[in-house]
Amino acid sequence: MDTVEKIKRQLAENPIILYMKGSPKxxxxxxxxxxxxxxxNLGEQFAFVDILQHPDIRAxxxxxxxxxxxxxxxxxxELIGGCDIVTEMYQKGELQTLIKETADKYRKDEE
Numbered sequence: 001m002d003t004v005e006k007i008k009r010q011l012a013e014n015p016i017i018l019y020m021k022g023s024p025k026x027x028x029x030x031x032x033x034x035x036x037x038x039x040x041n042l043g044e045q046f047a048f049v050d051i052l053q054h055p056d057i058r059a060x061x062x063x064x065x066x067x068x069x070x071x072x073x074x075x076x077x078e079l080i081g082g083c084d085i086v087t088e089m090y091q092k093g094e095l096q097t098l099i100k101e102t103a104d105k106y107r108k109d110e111e
Contacts, residue, residue, distance in 0.1 A: 003060040011077045014047035020071040031083035035071045044103035
């Protein structure tokens with residue numbers, strides 16, 4: 001499976017996924033740390049991919065997403081943005097609504 005296929009599969013299988021440097025509990029960059037902390041504060045389940053462990057994804061995702069930097073937060077296969085956008089949405093209360101509605105939708109699907 002090539003890298004773009006792997007990315008597409010990850011996006012399809014995970015309604016909320018964060019591509020970051022490190023892990024939410026042990027981030028390897030300040031921006032990834034900030035976004036991971038916001039996501040943890042929201043209290044909903046989310047997947048993550050440590051791009052430092054996956055150099056293929058680190059190389060391909062910016063081209064696929066047309067977004068050059070990490071972290072990248074994706075919801076339902078759509079790129080929400082990086083640290084600045086996620087932080088701004090969180091401060092405005094927009095991110096809470098988006099993440100909760102998405103999590104609720106997928107929780108209902110599982111029941």
